[in-house]
Amino acid sequence: MSVSSPSSSSAPAWPPTSSAGFPRIGSLPAYVFAQINAEKRERMDAGEDVIDLGMGNPDLGTPGHIVDELVAHAADPRHHRYSASRGIYGLREGMAEHYRDRYGVELDPETEVVVTIGAKEGIAHLMLAILGDGDTVLVPAPAYPIHTYSVVFAGGKVQTLPLADAGEGYVDADALFGAVEEACRTAESPPRVLLLSFPNNPTTLQAPAGFFERAVEVCLRNRLLLIHDFAYADFGFGEDPPSVLSVPGARDIAVEFFSMSKSYCMAGWRVGFCVGNPAMVGALTKIKSYLDYGIFQPIQIAAAHALRSGQECVGETREVYRRRAAALVGALATAGWDVAAPRATMFVWARIPQAFRAMSSIEFARHLLREANVVVSPGVGFGPEGEGHVRFALIEPESRLAEAGERIGRALARGPAED
Numbered sequence: 001m002s003v004s005s006p007s008s009s010s011a012p013a014w015p016p017t018s019s020a021g022f023p024r025i026g027s028l029p030a031y032v033f034a035q036i037n038a039e040k041r042e043r044m045d046a047g048e049d050v051i052d053l054g055m056g057n058p059d060l061g062t063p064g065h066i067v068d069e070l071v072a073h074a075a076d077p078r079h080h081r082y083s084a085s086r087g088i089y090g091l092r093e094g095m096a097e098h099y100r101d102r103y104g105v106e107l108d109p110e111t112e113v114v115v116t117i118g119a120k121e122g123i124a125h126l127m128l129a130i131l132g133d134g135d136t137v138l139v140p141a142p143a144y145p146i147h148t149y150s151v152v153f154a155g156g157k158v159q160t161l162p163l164a165d166a167g168e169g170y171v172d173a174d175a176l177f178g179a180v181e182e183a184c185r186t187a188e189s190p191p192r193v194l195l196l197s198f199p200n201n202p203t204t205l206q207a208p209a210g211f212f213e214r215a216v217e218v219c220l221r222n223r224l225l226l227i228h229d230f231a232y233a234d235f236g237f238g239e240d241p242p243s244v245l246s247v248p249g250a251r252d253i254a255v256e257f258f259s260m261s262k263s264y265c266m267a268g269w270r271v272g273f274c275v276g277n278p279a280m281v282g283a284l285t286k287i288k289s290y291l292d293y294g295i296f297q298p299i300q301i302a303a304a305h306a307l308r309s310g311q312e313c314v315g316e317t318r319e320v321y322r323r324r325a326a327a328l329v330g331a332l333a334t335a336g337w338d339v340a341a342p343r344a345t346m347f348v349w350a351r352i353p354q355a356f357r358a359m360s361s362i363e364f365a366r367h368l369l370r371e372a373n374v375v376v377s378p379g380v381g382f383g384p385e386g387e388g389h390v391r392f393a394l395i396e397p398e399s400r401l402a403e404a405g406e407r408i409g410r411a412l413a414r415g416p417a418e419d
């Protein structure tokens with residue numbers, strides 16, 4: 001699939017009557033979840049017990065020692081002024097220490113680390129900073145939506161690549177890198193960027209050993225910049241997910257995004273990082289200096305504290321998701337729906353059961369809502385390549401996941417009756 005930014009030739013209506021009249025906004029697809037969300041809200045308002053496994057929004061609160069650090073600094077008026085858009089030094093240094101301790105990678109907090117308002121903001125603004133009009137970015141799909149739309153917003157073109165399961169929950173590296181080579185050989189203008197993300201949302205696929213060595217080699221040979229979204233860095237249930245920056249030479253062409261949202265259950269706090277290649281980090285730092293004044297300083301101080309304190313809380317969160325994944329997969333199996341246990345992340349990615357495959361992923365998600373009061377994400381929300389699947393986010397306790405499985409089992413047993 002190829003997704004492009006809008007042409008600016010058609011003049012918007014005057015005066016504007018709808019946001020869709022503006023070329024960049026008009027080029028965005030309809031929000032696939034809108035209809036399901038509206039129906040979910042109606043049911044909840046009517047007092048029904050809806051189990052919402054739609055959005056990957058962590059339910060486990062932020063660990064107490066991190067919250068305490070925020071509270072300790074929140075009232076100090078010195079912290080109520082604008083902060084630094086690239087993040088305070090102590091936080092950038094905390095991230096550099098994290099990479100040294102965890103991956104054996106030395107980063108210069110001044111030139112190789114920038115704080116972002118979450119990984120999502122960072123990816124969007126990095127694309128704006130580094131892409132020229134019409135530049136092509138290679139994105140494996142199905143994809144987390146900002147991987148596609150950051151490119152569209154920045155005036156670039158997305159060329160999607162197949163994201164296939166090689167078995168055991170690993171991505172098919174041969175198919176993926178074969179597609180990268182093919183795209184570089186055949187594209188009208190050479191692609192400029194490869195955007196990867198493993199462990200992967202929504203597919204839960206993990207990068208096998210040696211994957212990033214190969215990625216760096218392919219990128220160097222084809223003059224591609226490499227962006228790695230590492231939002232699920234801490235959620236490998238077997239081996240620890242690898243960082244691209246541990247590969248020698250990666251820093252010449254690659255940056256990695258790390259997020260506090262999932263690892264430290266800090267999704268609402270909005271703290272992420274872009275680390276690695278100084279030219280790309282510098283470009284993002286510069287564009288951010290025009291666009292924002294940095295995150296509320298006590299949040300940055302608390303985030304640095306999270307990185308520098310004991311990391312037991314991260315392991316505990318990982319274990320919660322691992323157990324929840326097992327509970328949901330077990331409950332779905334009992335319901336007659338065989339789904340592979342994820343190797344990583346906080347999701348279960350499930351092919352729509354055979355008897356329901358005539359339905360689109362939106363229709364099937366709506367069916368689960370109406371027949372089981374369970375909300376899931378339709379796969380098409382991650383691009384056409386996600387069609388035929390739904391994604392469960394593991395954001396409810398095991399007992400609720402077991403309940404979801406039982407309700408789904410009853411709904412599946414009734415068959416695909418017309419909604």
Ligand SMILES: Cc1ncc(COP(=O)(O)O)c(C=O)c1O
Pocket residue numbers: 056117118119120121144197201229231258259260261267271272
């Ligand atoms: C792959 C991926 N990247 C980035 C994000 C967002 O991260 P942040 O909260 O740091 O913006 C998510 C959230 O679901 C994600 O799945």
